Amino acid sequence: MEKELALKYKKVSGKTIEQSLKWAKRKYNKFIKYLNTIDDCRNYEYNEKYIYKELLFQGFIKESDFKKKRKCNYIISNRQIMGNLLIFPMHGALNHNLIIKGYPNIYTLNDKIGLSGYTKVDIKI
The missing domain is CATH 1.10.20 (Histone, subunit A)
Structure with missing residues (x-):
């Protein structure tokens, strides 16, 4: 960012x-x-404490503190980091109809948010 x-x-x-x-x-x-x-x-970070703080700095929150919408996609951590799954609190979409309604394309967000090797796109079919 x-x-x-x-x-x-x-x-x-x-x-x-x-x-x-x-x-x-x-x-x-x-x-x-x-x-x-x-x-x-590229060098990758392995210190979980730093990774956790970096994701919090970028705006990630605990997954339990965020209410997901059924048809939306999210950027989430691909494993537990310091005992918590983290999610970026922005509703995104892969579906063209949702993108037209104003939801951002989740893969465009994925290029700008998260840490390589520690975050992924949560795909809903």
Whole structure:
């Protein structure tokens, strides 16, 4: 997400948070394309405490605290992290009719939210 990139840029450059947010908004799409090209060099995190905090920072909540809609899809953790299943509290869809109604495409969200290897799309048929 842009906020994460802004925080990383702020730490490296020493700029203010406002300057970092502006920079991140301009560079975010280029950054995502770059990440997709260096997949074989990417380091994965294994510390569960850090992973849990990172997902909470991104907006994930405990699955038991969120009411799902029957026809919607969600981004969820693919395993329990520190004893909890986590879910991103946004209703998404794969069904074209639901996307037309205003629900975001769940795979578009999946590119921007979550951690590689720790989150997945909850598919409802």
